[in-house]
Amino acid sequence: MVKLVKWVLNKSGIIMYRGNPNISKVALTFDDGPHHENTIKILDILKQENIKATFFVSGKCAEDYPGIVRAAFAQGHLIANHSYEHEKKVSLIEGYKKTENIIKDITGRQSGFFRPPWGKVDLRQIGFALTKKIRIVLWSFDSADFELKKSEEVAGNISGAKINNGEIILLHDDYSHTVGALPEIISGLREKGFGFCTVEELCGSGQ
Numbered sequence: 001m002v003k004l005v006k007w008v009l010n011k012s013g014i015i016m017y018r019g020n021p022n023i024s025k026v027a028l029t030f031d032d033g034p035h036h037e038n039t040i041k042i043l044d045i046l047k048q049e050n051i052k053a054t055f056f057v058s059g060k061c062a063e064d065y066p067g068i069v070r071a072a073f074a075q076g077h078l079i080a081n082h083s084y085e086h087e088k089k090v091s092l093i094e095g096y097k098k099t100e101n102i103i104k105d106i107t108g109r110q111s112g113f114f115r116p117p118w119g120k121v122d123l124r125q126i127g128f129a130l131t132k133k134i135r136i137v138l139w140s141f142d143s144a145d146f147e148l149k150k151s152e153e154v155a156g157n158i159s160g161a162k163i164n165n166g167e168i169i170l171l172h173d174d175y176s177h178t179v180g181a182l183p184e185i186i187s188g189l190r191e192k193g194f195g196f197c198t199v200e201e202l203c204g205s206g207q
């Protein structure tokens with residue numbers, strides 16, 4: 001039943017769990033940054049590997065490190081919205097709006113892609129997203145870097161899993177163990193025949 005609800009929401013474009021199943025690409029998504037050291041290291045790896053990814057930035061961190069957001073944008077990554085901060089000092093919608101303004105100030109472009117903290121979506125957000133034509137983006141594969149604290153465990157979790165076309169992979173750019181796992185994650189997915197793109201590119205005719 002839950003699967004069916006997810007499919008309907010994904011199909012309707014209101015909430016995106018996964019992207020186009022007809023292309024052998026996946027989207028690496030990084031939440032909670034930018035981080036003053038780890039995001040920079042991740043950008044270096046992605047540049048070296050010629051990969052475009054998606055960064056769901058926290059508005060507060062983006063305010064603190066606008067130069068990192070600018071660098072990520074200049075490198076061709078999608079800068080997306082993860083609300084202002086995880087703590088609920090302001091409502092999620094207020095956090096979304098505030099963070100959109102911060103992203104626009106830094107990159108000159110609004111994101112229109114929103115991942116609420118913890119992936120918790122409520123009806124108010126869905127209504128807001130519908131009226132404003134915002135894409136709520138969750139994920140179809142959790143790297144579990146939140147629980148797994150070692151690079152080899154995070155990399156092993158992905159390399160041991162069945163990965164499908166259009167998979168949206170959840171990672172966090174504020175963890176050093178995620179940085180450590182990234183080269184192996186990338187090479188493992190490439191060995192399985194996958195390419196990489198942003199969530200925006202992946203959504204096209206997502207199912």
Ligand SMILES: [Zn+2]
Nearest residue numbers: 031032117118
């Ligand atoms: Zn988060």
